[in-house]
Amino acid sequence: MIYTCYEMVRDCRADLPEGWSYFAANYVPAIRKLLAHYGSDDPALLERLLLTIRDPQSSLFQSIEPAPERWLVAELRQKALAQLAAPDPEIAIDLETVADALQPLTMVEKQAAWIETMRYSAPETGAMLRVAPQTVEKIRDRAAELVRQKVDAWRRSLLAENGPQLGRAAAASGGQDCLTVKTFLDIIDGRMTWRGREELERHVTGCWHCIDHFCRMLEVVELLRGTQPLSEEEAKPFRTLLGVPARKKRWWRG
Ligand SMILES: [Zn+2]
Known part of the structure; x- marks a missing residue:
């Protein structure tokens, strides 16, 4: 069976490691790119954001719309931008x-x-x-x-x-x-x-x-x-951060 964003959202909602593992490999690149574009390449900010999303209280995975991947990334974008400082502009315009x-x-x-x-x-x-x-x-x-x-x-x-x-x-x-x-x-x-x-x-x-x-x-x-998923090796620290158990022990079965 092909594992897609639909399954990921389902598994993240159920707090299953497979969901978070897929999330780390497939959506960290987009989040990182967004943060960099909007002015921060601070790895601590990325980590904080990922932990906010990982929080069971996080609203991100609570509702699903028919176009989940783009819907999800659009939501991630808003979450990422909310983490960034918005200094007062010298000349303000409303x-x-x-x-x-x-x-x-x-x-x-x-x-x-x-x-x-x-x-x-x-x-x-x-x-x-x-x-x-x-x-x-x-x-x-x-x-x-x-x-x-x-x-x-x-x-x-x-x-x-x-x-x-x-x-x-x-x-x-x-x-x-x-x-x-x-x-x-x-x-x-x-x-x-x-x-x-x-x-x-x-x-x-x-x-x-x-x-x-x-x-x-x-x-x-x-x-x-414009984004590619992370390799197994690149995704590892993010999987660890999100609390996903090491891959070899496949004690969780979907
Ligand atoms: Zn309108």
């Missing part, structure tokens, strides 16, 4: 001001601008949105100009510098009409298009919770595309 400034932009333009708050370069963003890096640059210049008109103090890196605060504000701002993870994945995977779904599109275009959520799912898809 989500309402950003929303007001960027209101004239289309959905994709808003995404291109927003992914700058997630510290991705124009080429990286272009890959996520499937548009040319030059297009992303142009949109970002326009977005920066729109923001400049709304604030007293400004610099070009303002959105990026306010990324952690803006991300937290957007994530906390969802409402009843917000799209589900499944809908975003259906769009990203091409199972669904915006055609004939003007109401949904209108909602997302006007909702920064959804723009942020959409961008986070695009990030996860790109992240998973």
